[in-house]
Amino acid sequence: MSRPRGSDRRDGIIRAAFDVLAERGYRGTSLAAVAERVGLTQQGLMHYFPTKENLLAAVLETRDQWDLLNFTRSKDPSAIGATELAELVDYNATRPGIVRTYTVLSADSVTEDHPAREYFHDRYARVRQLVAQMLERYADDLPAGLTPAQIAPIAVAVLDGLQLQWLLDPDEVDMPQDFRNFLALLGIKT
Amino acid sequence: MSRPRGSDRRDGIIRAAFDVLAERGYRGTSLAAVAERVGLTQQGLMHYFPTKENLLAAVLETRDQWDLLNFTRSKDPSAIGATELAELVDYNATRPGIVRTYTVLSADSVTEDHPAREYFHDRYARVRQLVAQMLERYADDLPAGLTPAQIAPIAVAVLDGLQLQWLLDPDEVDMPQDFRNFLALLGIKT
DNA sequence: GACAATACCTGGTGATGAGTAGGTGACGTT
DNA sequence: AACGTCACCTACTCATCACCAGGTATTGTC
Numbered sequence A, B: 001m002s003r004p005r006g007s008d009r010r011d012g013i014i015r016a017a018f019d020v021l022a023e024r025g026y027r028g029t030s031l032a033a034v035a036e037r038v039g040l041t042q043q044g045l046m047h048y049f050p051t052k053e054n055l056l057a058a059v060l061e062t063r064d065q066w067d068l069l070n071f072t073r074s075k076d077p078s079a080i081g082a083t084e085l086a087e088l089v090d091y092n093a094t095r096p097g098i099v100r101t102y103t104v105l106s107a108d109s110v111t112e113d114h115p116a117r118e119y120f121h122d123r124y125a126r127v128r129q130l131v132a133q134m135l136e137r138y139a140d141d142l143p144a145g146l147t148p149a150q151i152a153p154i155a156v157a158v159l160d161g162l163q164l165q166w167l168l169d170p171d172e173v174d175m176p177q178d179f180r181n182f183l184a185l186l187g188i189k190t
Numbered sequence C: 001g002a003c004a005a006t007a008c009c010t011g012g013t014g015a016t017g018a019g020t021a022g023g024t025g026a027c028g029t030t
Numbered sequence D: 001a002a003c004g005t006c007a008c009c010t011a012c013t014c015a016t017c018a019c020c021a022g023g024t025a026t027t028g029t030c
Helices: A005-030 A032-038 A042-048 A052-066 A070-073 A083-090 A098-109 A117-141 A148-168 A177-185 B008-030 B031-037 B044-050 B050-066 B080-090 B096-108 B118-140 B148-168 B175-185
Strands: none
Touching: A005 A032, A005 A042, A005 A098, A005 B008, A032 A042, A032 A052, A032 B044, A042 A117, A052 A083, A052 A098, A083 A117, A083 A148, A083 A177, A083 B175, A098 A148, A098 B096, A098 B118, A117 A148, A117 B148, A148 A177, A148 B096, A148 B148, A148 B175, A177 B148, B008 B031, B008 B044, B008 B050, B008 B096, B031 B050, B080 B118, B080 B148, B080 B175, B096 B148, B148 B175
């Protein structure tokens, strides 16, 4: 019966915290609840993450791997296009937990004194820039004379807004299809 | 020095609760904090609203007046168009508090056992339907052969998604302009 | 096998949460 | 003037929170 090694344990805690965060939001998440989920006491958890804020930061850093930014990190932003973006939405539609965490936390972060506020502020700036770069390849054919930089915030809004509606009513809202419809609106075929 | 009458007091409490909800989310809001803001003790507040959930329900019911649904309640849905919708966004851009409450609470509501879940589920269904009705008048000229019903969830997503980005970075994100750009994407001029 | 670091634990603390129980004083009605 | 209702309070209860202090058992290193 070997004890998990330090970094494995950390991973487990982060994974559990990610889930609990999705279920209860930041203020609704207790360290004890996260600890219980990995079979530790709250104090055992605090051996790894001395404060709640610290744990949140670790979650945000680590779990970035799942999202748009890291989806594209390895690649050249301008090398990926709408097809890949639509596929990311397909993928997200199979992972409600991940979507929920980011939806809940990002809205949570506009709250007063929220520790993740700066994180999301910066993150959205980066995502808008990334999407703008991606749209460059369609720049000449964009409708209404709009530029990639003008469309980027709208596209990001569609991504986020559809997630919220989908989380609230997965049977009624077909997120992947709706996103493809949006791309069609841009005159982009997938 | 006359004491506020019952219903006035209720209004004051709801107004204060609305603000605190925006600042801290549902789970982060304490009855004591709301009470303090209206100059009552927590128990004084509970004379009017026996439980926290009860207070939330009252806030949601009452403050609906500010939103899209009530914006249009008096009018025939098909009588209002994109211009009015864009003006609503203009108006929202001057009222960050209201926007924040709905943004925070709607995302909050996808959380486990959240008392406002059903409210937002139903609300979004109604908003989508309303927007679809509004789009009917443009039905023949919509791009990519899309129908009002197909565009409605996208338009609602844009509304919500832009609000989040705007709340996080009001200097960088020009919500009203971005929304007009979206309408341009639909081939609608304002 | 000595020794230190790691990985936890038990046992607190003080703050704060929602909600309860039972009052008191002001007011309107008759 | 008596009476009831409304508005609000003090004084709890009990659970839960983040976090601290200090311990012990296991593990890796030499």
